Amino acid sequence: MRENELLNSSEAIEHLGIEKKEFNNYFKNSKEIKGNKIGSRFWFKKSDLDFWKELKEQRTVILTLKEYEKCFEFAIKMAYSARGSHGTGIRGARSEVQMADDFILGILAEHGIQKFIKEKFNIDVELDTEVHPDHITEQDFIGIKERNSIRPIRINVAVKASKWKNCFNIIDPLEYENPRRRSDIYIFVRVGLPSDHLFRILREHSFFKNVKDFLENSEGFKKIKELREIPIWVTGFSYHNELEKVREIPGQRFDNGYRYVKAVGQMHNSNDDWKDLVKKL
Structure with missing residues (x-):
């Protein structure tokens, strides 16, 4: 060809x-x-x-099962540190399992970009791994490891996670406009996390074995696959002033006003772009 x-x-x-x-x-x-x-x-x-x-x-890194488990452990801690509800569920508030599932995508994305920068540029980024009861993390990068110490980060960086098929980095106005929460750089990451990831982890557990065996030996049922690794696709980044204020994107109109948005095809993603960003850290 x-x-x-x-x-x-x-x-x-x-x-x-x-x-x-x-x-x-x-x-x-x-x-x-x-x-x-x-x-x-x-x-x-x-x-x-x-x-x-x-x-x-080139922009995809792989998180191991051990790294996934570390991220999920942190997500559980965040879910149980909740102050009040995080939306509406069957019983009036989202359950701890639902909240942990919400948090895990973002945590995986942060660890993925940390691994990406280490593998590509040999720079150790320190993430904010403190559990915040209000679930508000002002910035995702807090420092750079140099020799035996950690120096503060020079710019504010936010890592935004999305499912594999999504195309837009969407920032809420409260985060984008608030001087305390706004970031200089917004990195967009696609996370290849299966929707049934928790079931895949439990598939070999003794109490789950009967269900797994039933599904594997029955016609017309989906099988519970094994979870071995999580691909993290770093699609690019945008500077704060490059996001566009819009009321809708293809297939979605924002119910309560506007959002700040950037499409993947308009993001910085060349090797030189990443080298420039890393120098700013």
């Missing part, structure tokens, strides 16, 4: 090895996959697709 060869959307999806819904999101919404309209159809250069695929691989 030639580098300048053009592929249609079906061929592009097969070449990249991703799902159709993901491809459509990354092409139509975040515009990180580039296409050219010729006549009534879009065509994709193989060289552009290869660049996107290679960049994705």
Whole structure:
């Protein structure tokens, strides 16, 4: 296959090895996959697709099961430190399990970017690992390890987590506009966490074995897969003044006003971009 060869959307999806819904999101919404309209159809250069695929691989780090367990332990601590409800659930407030599931995505993202910076630039970022009862962490990076000490961070950095298919970094006005909480840099991270991750951890536990065996030996039921690792895809970052104030994004209108937003395709994500950011830390 030639580098300048053009592929249609079906061929592009097969070449990249991703799902159709993901491809459509990354092409139509975040515009990180580039296409050219010729006549009534879009065509994709193989060289552009290869660049996107290679960049994705370069920006993906893997958290081990042990690292996942460490993150989930922290999420549980945060869930049980709650002061009041965190939304509305069946019994009037979100349960500890629901809250821990909410927190885990962000914690995994923070540890993923910490590992990314260490692997790519050999810099040790110190994260805020204190449990805050009000769940408000003003900044995610608190320092840089140098020799035997930790120096304070020079700029304010926020790490924002999302599911694998999402395309926009969305910042609430309370966080973006509040001088105490606003950040200089917003890093956007996709986390490949299965929705049934807790069941996957429990699949080998003695009390869970009967359920696992039933599902594996019954037709028409999903199987509980094994959880071995968590991929963390660092998609890019934006400076504070680069986010756009909008009332909606494709497929979602914000009910109670506006948000500050940036699409993945508009984020800084080149090697030089990351080198410049790391120098600022």
